[in-house]
Amino acid sequence: MAETEKGFEPKIIAFCCNWCSYAGADLAGSMRLKYPANVLPIRVMCSGRISPHFILKAFQRGADGVLVTGCHYGDCHYIKGNYITKRRVTIMKDLLKFVGIDPRRLRADWIAASEGDKFAKVATEFTEEIRALGPSPLRG
Amino acid sequence: MENLKKNIKDMLESGEIAGFLGLIEEEGHPIPFLFTKDSLDKLDALTVPDIRYPMTDILLKIVRKYPEDTIGVMVRGCDDRALIELAKNQKILSDLIRPIGVACTKEMAEYCRCSQPYPREIHYGEKVEGVKDRSDLEKVESMDLSDRLDYWMGQFSKCIKCYGCRNICSMCFCDQCTLEDDTLILTGQAPPEIPIFHLIRAFHMAGRCIDCGLCEEACPAHIPLRSLYRKVREDMADYLGYVTGMDETERDPLEFLGSDGYEVPTKIDET
Ligand code: SF4
Numbered sequence: 001m002a003e004t005e006k007g008f009e010p011k012i013i014a015f016c017c018n019w020c021s022y023a024g025a026d027l028a029g030s031m032r033l034k035y036p037a038n039v040l041p042i043r044v045m046c047s048g049r050i051s052p053h054f055i056l057k058a059f060q061r062g063a064d065g066v067l068v069t070g071c072h073y074g075d076c077h078y079i080k081g082n083y084i085t086k087r088r089v090t091i092m093k094d095l096l097k098f099v100g101i102d103p104r105r106l107r108a109d110w111i112a113a114s115e116g117d118k119f120a121k122v123a124t125e126f127t128e129e130i131r132a133l134g135p136s137p138l139r140g
Numbered sequence: 141m142e143n144l145k146k147n148i149k150d151m152l153e154s155g156e157i158a159g160f161l162g163l164i165e166e167e168g169h170p171i172p173f174l175f176t177k178d179s180l181d182k183l184d185a186l187t188v189p190d191i192r193y194p195m196t197d198i199l200l201k202i203v204r205k206y207p208e209d210t211i212g213v214m215v216r217g218c219d220d221r222a223l224i225e226l227a228k229n230q231k232i233l234s235d236l237i238r239p240i241g242v243a244c245t246k247e248m249a250e251y252c253r254c255s256q257p258y259p260r261e262i263h264y265g266e267k268v269e270g271v272k273d274r275s276d277l278e279k280v281e282s283m284d285l286s287d288r289l290d291y292w293m294g295q296f297s298k299c300i301k302c303y304g305c306r307n308i309c310s311m312c313f314c315d316q317c318t319l320e321d322d323t324l325i326l327t328g329q330a331p332p333e334i335p336i337f338h339l340i341r342a343f344h345m346a347g348r349c350i351d352c353g354l355c356e357e358a359c360p361a362h363i364p365l366r367s368l369y370r371k372v373r374e375d376m377a378d379y380l381g382y383v384t385g386m387d388e389t390e391r392d393p394l395e396f397l398g399s400d401g402y403e404v405p406t407k408i409d410e411t
Pocket residue numbers: 192216217218219244248249250252254255256257258351352353
């Protein structure tokens with residue numbers, strides 16, 4: 001899995017909460033900051049809405065990486081959704097690892113509405129990391 | 141045994157309980173039986189064999205049918221842990237349940253690789269110490285990532301989607317099962333989509349599974365399901381300090397944030 005296949009373009013699903021990180025992604029766009037087209041943002045109302053099932057389904061359908069983003073602690077519009085998110089992602093990473101899926105394929109990060117630059121940075125960094133990991137072993 | 145029978149008889153006769161869920165021996169086979177005031181004679185056939193039944197799963201069906209009645213039930217350590225979880229999840233009211241505790245034998249504890257082979261209160265049998273054995277997890281952990289995936293995909297591909305693992309599990313009490321939700325998993329095909337079918341259930345068991353091992357025993361494809369659930373159970377303890385089946389007043393940290401700080405785990409080993 002180490003060698004990166006020539007021409008491998010990672011498919012990355014980014015779940016973004018409406019209030020912060022999706023707005024951050026939007027801002028990245030209006031600031032004309034470049035982030036890789038590999039990253040497909042999906043808007044949800046709160047990172048707490050990102051059911052662990054969504055993460056599993058993304059991998060099942062061939063995502064090479066899944067990015068879960070929400071508001072910074074203290075900023076969640078539903079008060080504490082992002083704390084639950086963090087807990088879920090922690091357990092999920094370990095479960096993925098246990099069955100042989102590299103836990104680095106799942107990442108959680110907090111991005112404010114004003115942080116268009118952070119969104120672009122995280123998206124770019126993560127895409128490169130996934131590119132280095134190669135295609136998901138679950139890709140059919 | 142005679143004491144046990146008398147105890148149950150007294151509770152039924154006095155009306156303390158409306159029914160008692162235990163096992164009877166019928167034509168050489170132990171089967172579950174709901175004793176009532178009208179079937180006291182059946183108590184002669186009461187048995188406590190070295191085999192297991194999903195007692196709390198059956199209890200749940202009884203409670204749903206007779207929600208007002210107080211029911212007695214024979215519980216082993218695992219059943220008792222299940223009672224605690226069912227109460228936490230508001231599936232039963234502890235006030236309406238009278239557990240009659242049975243301690244498991246050393247042989248059973250070893251067979252089940254059980255960490256706590258006894259209930260909170262023991263009415264029958266002698267308490268033996270639990271077995272600490274995580275060799276099933278170690279076996280998987282000794283493999284590198286790609287071998288692990290091969291191993292698990294090989295196991296999962298044997299699945300005939302009988303739902304036996306779910307049906308026997310006392311902790312699978314949801315009204316609508318995610319495993320049958322075709323927006324998440326393609327339904328109507330066997331084997332099911334893998335690994336998602338098994339991983340959804342595994343994640344669900346985090347903060348729920350009480351490690352009785354019945355699912356693995358029921359699986360006709362001999363998939364080592366229990367190690368998946370033991371893994372998340374261990375993670376819940378390591379990262380979030382939460383162990384199921386211990387205390388009715390604790391809350392699952394994946395569902396409840398709690399009020400005394402919500403430390404976020406940082407101990408994530410990604411190597
Ligand atoms: S899992 Fe433990 S408590 Fe349950 S039957 Fe086995 S030894 Fe007894």
